[in-house]
Amino acid sequence: MLPFCSRVDLIEYSSTNVQWLQRRAAGLEADDGEDWAPFWAVLAENAAYAERGGDQPLRQVADKVVVTPGSVFDLPEAQWDVGTMFFVACSISSEVDEFYEAVRCFLHALRPGAPFAAAFMIGSDGYQVDGVEFPAVRVGQTMIEEAIRDMAGDAKVIPIPSGGGDPLRDGVEMALALGLRAG
Ligand SMILES: C[S@@+](CC[C@H](N)C(=O)[O-])C[C@H]1O[C@@H](n2cnc3c(N)ncnc32)[C@H](O)[C@@H]1O
Structure with a gap:
């Protein structure tokens, strides 16, 4: 940007x-x-x-x-002309409702017509950093599409397979949602 x-x-x-x-x-x-x-x-x-x-x-x-x-949950309404959110909504807690609410709040913070990119881990139950466990919501492509549908109906969700035979984490992939904030 x-x-x-x-x-x-x-x-x-x-x-x-x-x-x-x-x-x-x-x-x-x-x-x-x-x-x-x-x-x-x-x-x-x-x-x-x-x-x-x-x-x-x-x-x-x-x-x-x-x-x-x-916090993503406290963002002001219609504040930004372009936005990205990488690996946040799926990585706040293991509460499915928090995943949907975080995506809603992110999109709500963008002005109508604003382009956005949001990345998600697919199939993650959590991750470890320096020996500390962090939670995740196990999301898939359909959940991401559901989360963005009402506020960015034309958005694309693009799966990003793990690279070759050396995935970052076994069984975990990524997806990138690209679209324009509706309204
Ligand atoms: C998996 S990390 C991703 C970090 C970075 N975006 C990246 O792609 O490498 C998730 C990030 O979300 C942040 N986070 C957790 N809860 C949040 C909240 N309610 N609002 C905003 N950020 C939050 C965490 O502190 C952490 O930096």
């Missing part, structure tokens, strides 16, 4: 993750962003990114990113 947006809000619930995001944004300003360069190189194959990125596109992170502590 960097080349196209005057401001990018990152909303995160965990205070330690908020601090990490703030450090990363500040670090990128100090040329600490080399690990993102290969990702940007892929984006810059598209002329729209190449033209708008400038010769130091990652510096735009420091200029445009605002990290805000907050």
Whole structure:
């Protein structure tokens, strides 16, 4: 979103993750962003990114990113012109209702017509980080379609199979929902 947006809000619930995001944004300003360069190189194959990125596109992170502590459940209505939500709604708890409500709140926060991308883990019952167990709702393609149907009827849900014979986690895949906020 960097080349196209005057401001990018990152909303995160965990205070330690908020601090990490703030450090990363500040670090990128100090040329600490080399690990993102290969990702940007892929984006810059598209002329729209190449033209708008400038010769130091990652510096735009420091200029445009605002990290805000907050919850997806408390987002204001119709606030943003474009939005992404990656692996959040399925990874808050093991409560199915919270998955649907988080997707609804994310879409509710976008203005009518706003493009969005939302990624989900498929078939995950939870995951471990540094020995700590985190919960997940085991979602599938149909649940994702149900979650977005009322607020983005024309959205596509694209399955992303695990890569080759070396999946990140056995039995777990991903899906990407792309669409426009209805209204
Ligand atoms: C599985 S991680 C995904 C992180 C990142 N988006 C990525 O793709 O690598 C889920 C993230 O959702 C955050 N989260 C959990 N509950 C949340 C809530 N109610 N509102 C916003 N973020 C939340 C967690 O702190 C965590 O950073």
